[in-house]
Amino acid sequence: MRRSTVTSPEMQPFSQMNTTPLIDVLLVLLIMFILTIPAQSHKVGLDLPQSGPVPHARPETHRLAIAADGRLNWDGAPIGDAALRGRLDALAANPEGALQLEAAADARYERFDEVLAAVKRAGITRLGFVGNERYRF
Secondary structure (H helix, E strand, O other): OOOOOOOOHHHOOOOOOOOHHHHHHHHHHHHHHHHHHHHHHOOOOOOOOOOOOOOOOOOOEEEEEEOOOOOEEEOOEEEOHHHHHHHHHHHHHOOOOEEEEEEOOOOOHHHHHHHHHHHHHHOOOOEEEEOHHHHOO
16 A cells, blocks of 8 residues: 555645744844944044143133123123123133133023133133033932
């Protein structure tokens, strides 16, 4: 007697490809792609100080403070917006001059932005922010 080569339907081979491993690999590659793209495309330009001889004279440093109500103080003395322009231009003319900017915690961002724009227009490149240590974690 000859046995039949016909098998039951449960034993028939699949005629379709199993795509689950392919989908798993593609998802892992997609996640890796998503994680690596932001690190490559986001750049922040910084002018870092170069090493060189340390100057012996202390640079001219002024502090500009913004009060909660928007008033400005230059080295502790009140100053108006018109006079601020002249002081910033004089400071920008000194290559060793530095400005320290301090804003009250409850000062309006709009006012801070106006003052920072004036500092930028004056061409001051040596700028430090004072008082940020209170916001550390």
